Amino acid sequence: MTQSFYITTPIYYVNGAPHIGHAYTSIAADVMARFKRLDGYDVFFLTGTDEHGQKVEKAARDAGLDTQAFTDRISADFKAMADAMGVSYDDFIRTTEDRHKASCAELWRRIERNGDIYLGHYEGWYAVRDEAFYDESELTTRPDGTRVAPSGAPVEWVREPSYFFRLSAFQDRLLTLYEENPEFVAPSSRRNEVTSFVKGGLLDLSISRTTFNWGIPVPDAPGHVMYVWLDALTNYITACGFPDENAPRWHYWPADVHFVGKDIIRFHAVYWPAFLMAAGLPLPKRVSSHGWWVVEGEKMSKSLGNVIEPRKLAETYGLDQIRYFLLREKPFGTDGSMSHPAIVSRINVELANDLGNLAQRSLSLIARNCGGILPARGPATEDDTALLTAAGALLDLVRVNIDRQTFHEGLEEIWKVIRAANGYIDRQAPWALNKTDKTRMGEVLRVLVDTIRVVATLLQPVMPSSMARMLDQLGVSADARTFAALETPLTDGQTLPPPQGVFPRYVEPVA
């Protein structure tokens, strides 16, 4: 039976337009989803939008739209962005869907039945203007005695009834979870932060609000809507059919990896497992968090006006090129920077020169000197064996890196083989063998084709359309592009299509 694998992106909050950060998370998750599919897993890949909460209600009002109409529009834009970036999701969930409302209500009831929800009061310093609560320590007192928020807005002490989740009861179980599953939070620096946060003591969590309506109603508690994070996190089980354990997708739960940005680790690594424990449901296996992109040396922000629109980037540089850059340029878990020269360098040096040109020079020699016929392997020389062995070891190396979300290291491993292949073709000089030993020339070219085939097969998750074209040119049929298919040699003597460059160099547009 095929093993299942469940991957999620966060569901994106619809109070603003999609930017490169959203695209980055989704592309990384997509690469893992595509990789697992090619590796023989039954993959379920989920993305979607988070549509409740006061901020959405307000954003809709500001836009002069009905709240649902507003979320419909923004959600559609996120979906269009995912499609434009080649994100191969299997389901796109929206928290305003009926299936999700039913799922949240049931999760609430289960937690309540286990005694981990109680009614209390939520109180604190509230700034009406900011629609936010502030801690005592954040406030300043004016000469006239009034307290104001950091924004300058006056605050007042408010007290409202609220349901609470008994988070404090889960401290030990959470610590045991991190202890027994060191891979639960990635990267490890984040795991340390999460652990020390939990060790510092957990307070119960307010999980209902009475001050606005745009949310999922708390069962049997008129006037209360659920805290947005309880609502949002539940999407991961809703999509599996919760609470119907006979649903066709229920077997995917628990998730294998939740991809998240570093800003929302706590919700995924502390609250979410606690909610699930309280409901008696299995826990996800891993929460993998990534860092931010700094753009042209500046932190990306709306006020600086340097927010990167992902579709624009793909237009300028090419979708596969951008997907490659995002995963290659920096380690997944850390912050890193993106700049025009850096993108151009990756495209021209690694894609055009190292890989594109390697394929082009190998294939055009076959086209010209072998009549376009794929030559057979010969007896392997030491040099042949060295290259083929390196290529043969690649799948295992890349798989380990994908499993750890160390995408940049996996790509580096692939590039080591590409560089080795460029060294090989120079040493073997098939263009010279054309005059002295045509048989050996063919054998050398076949070693190159077989090596490029491995590389192109493994790169499909990152650059799906470019690698499809490269595999076409290598004579790999469309149904033989899985990792398992690498075991089967290509058919000798087949006619290859005429080679065409896959990665053009980026040239600056004339001003």
Added chain:
RNA sequence: GGCGGCGUAGCUCAGCGGUAGAGCAGGGGAAUCAUAAUCCCUUGGUCGGUGGUUCAAAUCCGCCCGCCGCUACCA
């Protein structure tokens, strides 16, 4: 303030107890099959500072300096 991390070649970083490494950039050469793409050789660092442990420290420990992260409900 507390806890944690980082500081290694011009740039981005790996190494984490045994005579300093990679990629890019720079310099020289070879080749000419290829997207003027490739290959080979090479310049370059007192591994933030300072004490200590050790036969041996970038690697372990202390202190100092400089950056950064986390330190709860509002994404």
